[in-house]
Amino acid sequence: MNPALILLAETQCEVRHDVRDFLEQSGFRAMAAASAHDIFHALDETSIDAVVLDAALRGVDGLDLCRDVRERSDVPIILVGANISEVDRVVGLELGADDYMVKPYSARELAARLRAVMRRGRNERMLVSHGFGHALFDGWTVDFGRREVIAPDGALVSFTAAEFSLLAVFVDHPQTIVARARLMELAGVRDGGSSDRSVDVLVSRLRRKLSRGGNPAPIVTVRSAGYMFSAPVERR
Known part of the structure; x- marks a missing residue:
């Protein structure tokens, strides 16, 4: 290579x-x-x-x-x-x-x-290696092999590498509170100190892209604890 x-x-x-x-x-x-x-x-x-x-x-x-x-x-x-x-x-x-x-x-x-x-793709590659090529939630489909995200209306939604990696972490930890520092570690987002808002901005970008048809994105902020992906996830 x-x-x-x-x-x-x-x-x-x-x-x-x-x-x-x-x-x-x-x-x-x-x-x-x-x-x-x-x-x-x-x-x-x-x-x-x-x-x-x-x-x-x-x-x-x-x-x-x-x-x-x-x-x-x-x-x-x-x-x-x-x-x-x-x-x-x-x-x-x-x-x-x-x-x-x-x-x-x-x-x-x-x-x-x-x-x-x-290296940010390592989490989704690990999911594929464990036999989970797709994740489904709220009508959305995440294809880890193709690195594609398909909306409930069938539209292909573009995600950056960082956004896709963060989404992969969320769907791998559904309905579980993930501490901010842990989320940064798993998604490969640099932790530059208390003023570093990288992960917060990425979460905001994810929310905007997953909010379609009047339905809010299933990402909940848990004050003083972190974030939680609130939707149930089906793996295939």
Whole structure:
């Protein structure tokens, strides 16, 4: 199997080259990108495994670009920036980023983060290996083999890698309170401290996608305890 191919979109030429070299020394393949055009060309022409996206990429707004990349692909995105506030981080996560890092950052830590976001499928792969290829709840169908989510009306609903992994954790622990820290661990969401709202934003995104036809999503917040997937789940 070929090493994972990382698209490194970085505004500073020296940083771009240094980080690309480090990633290649760490067992990845890496492509450098200096513009939105470079990013979209790479996504259209190559099978990219993850994107490292500089929020200060010249000529575009990084958050808008994050949204545009997410609309084209469910590839994991790590958003980086020199002056990312908590509001920016939350907005980035809302727009589809899987993780974020503040510049200047350690290339070694970036490599570790990349491995983490690309491991997020391990929970659903484990379910398939145990003979559970599908999960059904409230008319919804989750196909772990195809990584697809089908709504009660038959529509195929697009989920990012992080959203799908979080949903896999919920359907694997139905009607059970899962502590926030445990949920982050199982879904591969980084725990960066008390101010890190990654998992909360992902839950919010899941709720919006699972709320259809006037029916609320079966995800309940249990105050001071965590979250609970309230629907019964049938496994096949």
